[in-house]
Amino acid sequence: MNTLYSIPKSVATFATVTDNENQINYQRIEQAIRYLEENFKRQPALEEVAEKIHVSSFHFQRMFTEWAGISPKRFLQFLTIDFLKEKLQESKNLVEAAEAAGLSSQSRVYDLFTTLEAVTPQEYKQRGAGIRIEYGFHATPFGTCLIGITERGICWLSFLTNDQDPRFELEQMKHHWNNSIFHEDHLVTQTFVEKIFSDKAPSQKLHLFVKGTNFQVKVWEALLRIPMGNLTTYQDIALSVNNPRALQAIGSAVGSNHIAYLIPCHRVIRKDGILGEYRWSSVKKKSIIGWEMAKSAGE
Structure with a gap:
């Protein structure tokens, strides 16, 4: 089954439900990266970041690792x-x-x-x-x-x-x-x-x-x-x-x-x-x- 992006009809493009879910996950990942950087001095726990983006800590860890291939903590080390x-x-x-x-x-x-x-x-x-x-x-x-x-x-x-x-x-x-x-x-x-x-x-x-x-x-x-x-x-x-x-x-x-x-x-x-x-x-x-x-x- 196909679903639409939230794009006006003049530029509407069809994407699969999976793609739509991936876009939502990436938006959460961006929010998490922003939050981790803003609070890097106190190194917030995984549970705190997950709560900030409104998902469980288990789902956040899995979602981030599937996207990047590494944990959020390891990912942030690449950006120091x-x-x-x-x-x-x-x-x-x-x-x-x-x-x-x-x-x-x-x-x-x-x-x-x-x-x-x-x-x-x-x-x-x-x-x-x-x-x-x-x-x-x-x-x-x-x-x-x-x-x-x-x-x-x-x-x-x-x-x-x-x-x-x-x-x-x-x-x-x-x-x-x-x-x-x-x-x-x-x-x-x-x-x-x-x-x-x-x-x-x-x-x-x-x-x-x-x-x-x-x-x-x-x-x-x-x-x-x-x-x-x-x-x-x-x-x-x-x-x-x-x-x-x-x-x-x-x-x-x-x-x-x-x-x-x-x-x-x-x-x-x-x-x-x-x-x-x-x-x-x-x-x-x-x-x-x-x-x-x-x-x-x-x-």
């Missing part, structure tokens, strides 16, 4: 400043070791599965004129997403924040690809979402189609070279694009990324170990980073 600083140095050492060994483009673990194409200068001026975009709203491990697909690749991926009107994200996509033709097709987009968030490496490369300035595209290409479970800083991204002083422009380009998760802007944090802001909420950034850390650690 000391751990994140250590991870930054470890990631930097991996890059330096790869360069010393003569490996191309750093350790491009994730980029092996992702390719990127930018619009031409003429297409950039035309702001997407003549491009057809199929779009759909779908369940993911990090809440509901909006994805846009063209015949040249994935051109949009964004997350909805809790209780957000999905029309807002749809308008963001339409504004970015201003003159394109939009058509909702949940069946087409579902296959891409399944590939993106599968536990297995995709059997075929995921092709991305982006619209940005030359500088933005260079920064997004640099982001693709950050393997899952690793982190980098704005300073290191600036160095990788041979523009070490352009930190403000780097931050702007990272924040302008319109293909979340696949172009992993969430893996860029401050050099002091502070995670910083994220276009789709700072709590979602924490969720994604902790989830990736757990997956890459094999826990």
Whole structure:
């Protein structure tokens, strides 16, 4: 049996009851992560956090472990400043070791599965004129997403924040690809979402189609070279694009990324170990980073 998301009919998308339940569970997980961080100094007990999100402690432990593969307590350890600083140095050492060994483009673990194409200068001026975009709203491990697909690749991926009107994200996509033709097709987009968030490496490369300035595209290409479970800083991204002083422009380009998760802007944090802001909420950034850390650690 199918059920509707709480989305207006103009952007209504069908999802299974299981998917709907997963979205509710993820919202609870976000609430739990926020509460744990706000009260980290006194380290609240599992029962207290579970009560805060209105579930039993048994259900909370099981729900969180099924999502992340680890306990809430272990998950939070991945987000401490000391751990994140250590991870930054470890990631930097991996890059330096790869360069010393003569490996191309750093350790491009994730980029092996992702390719990127930018619009031409003429297409950039035309702001997407003549491009057809199929779009759909779908369940993911990090809440509901909006994805846009063209015949040249994935051109949009964004997350909805809790209780957000999905029309807002749809308008963001339409504004970015201003003159394109939009058509909702949940069946087409579902296959891409399944590939993106599968536990297995995709059997075929995921092709991305982006619209940005030359500088933005260079920064997004640099982001693709950050393997899952690793982190980098704005300073290191600036160095990788041979523009070490352009930190403000780097931050702007990272924040302008319109293909979340696949172009992993969430893996860029401050050099002091502070995670910083994220276009789709700072709590979602924490969720994604902790989830990736757990997956890459094999826990």
